[in-house]
Amino acid sequence: MTDLSSFIAGLPKAELHVHHVGSASPRIVAELASRHPDSKVPTDPEALREYFTFTDFAHFIEVYLSVVDLVRTPEDVRLLTYEVARDMARQNIRYAELTITPYSSVRRGIDEYAFMEAIEDARKAAETELGVLLRWCFDIPGEAGLVSAEETARLALDRRPEGLVSFGLGGPEIGVPRPQFKPFFDRARAEGLRSVPHAGETTGPETVWDAVRLLGAERIGHGTSAARDPELLAYLADQRIALEVCPTSNIATRAVERLEDHPLRRMVDAGVLVTVNSDDPPMFGTDLNNEYAVAARLLDLDERGLGTLAKNAVEASFLDQAGKTRLAGEIDAYTERWIAG
Numbered sequence: 059m060t061d062l063s064s065f066i067a068g069l070p071k072a073e074l075h076v077h078h079v080g081s082a083s084p085r086i087v088a089e090l091a092s093r094h095p096d097s098k099v100p101t102d103p104e105a106l107r108e109y110f111t112f113t114d115f116a117h118f119i120e121v122y123l124s125v126v127d128l129v130r131t132p133e134d135v136r137l138l139t140y141e142v143a144r145d146m147a148r149q150n151i152r153y154a155e156l157t158i159t160p161y162s163s164v165r166r167g168i169d170e171y172a173f174m175e176a177i178e179d180a181r182k183a184a185e186t187e188l189g190v191l192l193r194w195c196f197d198i199p200g201e202a203g204l205v206s207a208e209e210t211a212r213l214a215l216d217r218r219p220e221g222l223v224s225f226g227l228g229g230p231e232i233g234v235p236r237p238q239f240k241p242f243f244d245r246a247r248a249e250g251l252r253s254v255p256h257a258g259e260t261t262g263p264e265t266v267w268d269a270v271r272l273l274g275a276e277r278i279g280h281g282t283s284a285a286r287d288p289e290l291l292a293y294l295a296d297q298r299i300a301l302e303v304c305p306t307s308n309i310a311t312r313a314v315e316r317l318e319d320h321p322l323r324r325m326v327d328a329g330v331l332v333t334v335n336s337d338d339p340p341m342f343g344t345d346l347n348n349e350y351a352v353a354a355r356l357l358d359l360d361e362r363g364l365g366t367l368a369k370n371a372v373e374a375s376f377l378d379q380a381g382k383t384r385l386a387g388e389i390d391a392y393t394e395r396w397i398a399g
């Protein structure tokens with residue numbers, strides 16, 4: 059390990075854009091697959107590594123859905139959630155807002171009360187046993203249309219679990235215009251949930267404008283194409299609307315051709331509050347530590363710069379003020395200790 063990567067490994071971090079099922083590492087998938095021997099997902103970690111090597115985006119979706127299909131019972135939900143937190147603890151992630159798509163699980167027949175109980179039970183155990191603070195973002199799977207939006211809003215507002223802080227929108231952007239989701243975001247926001255839609259990952263800056271103007275976005279998932287619109291960058295910077303940038307994911311899905319072309323630097327130069335995140339880490343062969351290393355390369359960051367990046371995520375998070383102050387303080391203390399040698 060180089061000096062900078064050992065620094066990153068020990069740095070206390072917060073992650074704001076990471077998906078629940080998309081965080082299932084080969085270890086977790088093997089465990090889930092062994093509980094459901096009728097699935098075609100391999101249980102051997104070596105075979106799984108191969109299974110997780112994607113030929114193209116369609117193949118990625120196919121594999122992703124086969125993992126979604128392994129989460130069939132409330133026990134599976136609890137295991138997945140707790141084990142994801144264990145993988146986070148190993149990277150010194152101290153706080154994470156995990157994006158969950160409850161519609162997929164409930165539609166597959168998991169009882170909605172049992173689902174909420176399973177994630178909440180895992181959240182409390184992760185906090186006391188692993189020192190990882192989890193919060194939830196419930197997101198609408200955009201490709202499943204307005205029915206899924208209605209159902210996600212109902213689950214978020216009528217079955218609201220204690221750890222739920224925000225309301226999101228994921229899935230493909232092309233052919234799924236954002237304006238149709240305004241009524242659902244209006245309802246969620248009226249009930250105190252924060253707005254964090256994906257936007258500008260695979261479509262242009264107008265989608266980010268829609269997310270801001272119509273969905274009241276307080277942070278943007280990806281926002282990659284915002285870099286093409288200086289007026290939008292200035293607006294995001296001025297309003298302190300943070301971007302949840304996921305560099306490796308952008309390459310894996312071909313949203314950005316090459317890492318050297320990633321607009322991260324332009325976003326930072328425009329004064330936008332930028333955070334880096336892992337999205338679906340095992341599926342994209344990454345983790346948050348690796349994303350920090352990528353950001354260090356793209357932005358020429360040293361230890362203090364990386365500490366600032368980590369604090370950006372704390373600032374942009376929906377953690378309460380006391381929690382923010384505490385975690386930012388830990389980041390500063392760690393950084394100064396490291397520099398002092």
Ligand SMILES: [Zn+2]
Nearest residue numbers: 228256279337
């Ligand atoms: Zn995402």
